[in-house]
Amino acid sequence: MAEQDQSGLEWRAGDLPVSTRFGDPYFSLDNGLAEARHVFLAGNDLPARLCPGFAVAELGFGTGLNMLALALEADRHAGPIRFTSFEAYPMSAPEIARALAAFPEANAIAQPFLAAWTKGIRKFSxxxxxxxxxxGDARETLPQWQGMADAWFLDGFSPARNPELWSPELMAEVARHTAPQGSFATYTAAGHVRRGLNAAGFTVTRLPGHGHKRHMTAGRLEPPA
Known part of the structure; x- marks a missing residue:
């Protein structure tokens, strides 16, 4: 039984948020925190690569679950580590809190984030x-960003439902904002996404996915020949 609210969300199975705008869940039905670790942390080889000054960027902030998975890992390393995420349709703090309640390990460190979010603060530690x-729309905000990322979490809604966030033009912007030998990882293995990332300069590898998903995609930015 699904429960709808007025903010573009539908709640399934209690606390699984689904975007009614895109008809897609915010995280995996097969344990979203485990998915974040498998796809984004392991896919970018972050347990081995994290170090002071490392920079991670993300398309699709959602509930902040990927950020919390990264924070749990980053706390095992010397900081600081920079994290920048691009989000067009931010959830409210109560909505995020409801979603995160399903993940006690992530929820245990989420209070500073939720406190900042409640106040409308989008820069915090x-x-x-x-x-x-x-x-804002990443097609507008990413080209204006002055930063560079050592690793990208590409976590927009399904390419079939949210094609704008997976266009070749936006993948080229991702590459333009990636440090040499920087990486990306994403849960999708859609062919047009892989081709767009390859055209942008990434070597692209299809890997085993999380849970019921057979495949995911990861890659590194190769220097020009």
Missing amino acids: LGALTVEVVI
Whole structure:
């Protein structure tokens, strides 16, 4: 039984948020925190690569679950680590809190984030992370960003439902804002996404996915020949 609210969300199975705008859940039915660790942390080889000054960027902030998974890992390393996420349709703090309640490990460190979010603060610290969430259409905000990322979490809604966030033009912007030998990881293995990332300069590898998903995609930015 699904429960709808007025903010573009539908709640399924109690606390699984689904975007009614895109008809897609915010995280995996097969444990969203485990998915974040498998796809984004392991996919970018972050347990081995994190170090002071490392920069991670993300398309699709959602509930902040990927950020919290990164924070849990980053706290095992010397900080600070920068995290920048781009989000067009931010959830409210109560909505995020409801979703995160399903993940006690992540929820245990979420209070500074939720306190900042409640106040409308989009730059804050979370353990070893210094966080900025950029609100707006990434097709407009990413080209204006002055930063560079060592690793990208590409976590927009399904390419079939939200094609704008997976266009070749936006993948080229991702590459333009990636440090040499920087990486990306994403849950999707859609062919047009892989081709767009490859055309942007990434080597692209299809890997085993999380849970019921057979495949995911990861890659590194190769220097020009």
